[in-house]
Amino acid sequence: MGKKEIKTNAMRILDSQKIPYEYETYTCDEFTDGIQVADMLGYEHRLVYKTLVTAGKSGGYYVFVIPVEAEIDFKKAAKAVGEKSLSMLPLRELTKVTGYVRGGCTSIGMKKQYPTVVQEDAKALCAMYVSGGKLGMQIKLAPEDLKKAAKAEFADIIM
Secondary structure (H helix, E strand, O other): OOOOOOOOHHHHHHHHOOOOOEEEEOOOOOOOOHHHHHHHHOOOHHHEEEEEEEEEOOOOEEEEEEEOOOOEOHHHHHHHHOOOOEEEOOHHHHHHHHOOOOOOOOOOOOOOOOOEEEEHHHHHOOOEEEEOOOOOEEEEEOHHHHHHHOOEEEEOOEO
């Protein structure tokens, strides 16, 4: 018998929506930032995106997907989701809010569907890499497919 594939929630959602993707696993026992992951796997940094979860002044949660080398612009991001202001979700709340751990957080298949915004630069890419929903896994897919699976919008949200 062959080794059973380990499917993450994100992969099951992509499969159910018949969205094509590729995935790659790597050894990772603890949080590794996206730049280190890109370097380890030989990916161009501009193709690798990280997922940030924020809390709005209203108490709502918002998800932003930005290039690993970029920094979120909280003013632009707040405007994109119609909030007065945003702050990063405290790390200790990440798993409770999203169902994912730091370093394995993806915008696809969180516990609840939160408003999600992908940096608009992604639209120009043929494919991008995002976390696969657990430590040690990256998913490669088309930006429009990420938008569909995560029910996201594109906007300029970086500095």
